[in-house]
Every structure is written in C-alpha cells, then in structure tokens.
Amino acid sequence: MTIVEAIKTVMRAKGAPMTAPEAYAAIASARLYEFHTDNPASIVRAQMRRHSEGLALTSSSKVKHFKALPDGQFDILPGT
Secondary structure, three states, X not given: OOHHHHHHHHHHHHOOOEOHHHHHHHHHHXXXXXXXXXXXXXXHHHHHHHOEXXXXXXXXXXXXXXXXXXXXXXXXXXXX
16 A cells, blocks of 8 residues: 555544544554655645645646645545
C-alpha cells in the first residue's frame, strides 16, 4: 500500500475531510503504512498537497486524488 492509498483508506473510513495530522494518526493507528522518518505527519501532508487539485507546487503530481480545503483539511476527489 502506498502513502496515498493509506490516506484515501482512512479518509473513506472516516467519511469526512481530514487534516494531515489526523490522517497520519489514523494511518498509524490502523498500521496501514510503516514510516521511516522523524516527522511522518509532514510526509502525509506533502503527499496530500502534491496530489491535490488547485495547488500549484513544483512537486505537484499530474494525478490528483484530493482537494485542499480553506480550513487546512483535505477531501477525496470523486471518482478516485
């Protein structure tokens, strides 16, 4: 399972948008992905941002899975 797949899994289970720290906590709690970093929540946030529509980042992926919301949460795009 990739980080993006793990994020989508926990977001679908919650049925609502999530912040990166919330998504990381849910991923860790469910043991969906093993992180090898000192700050795994930042990795989750980077992947959420990288795969979000409407954010112009140099590291943006062409494949979008999320939508960044004004309150700092992210939601899954329909059909992904």
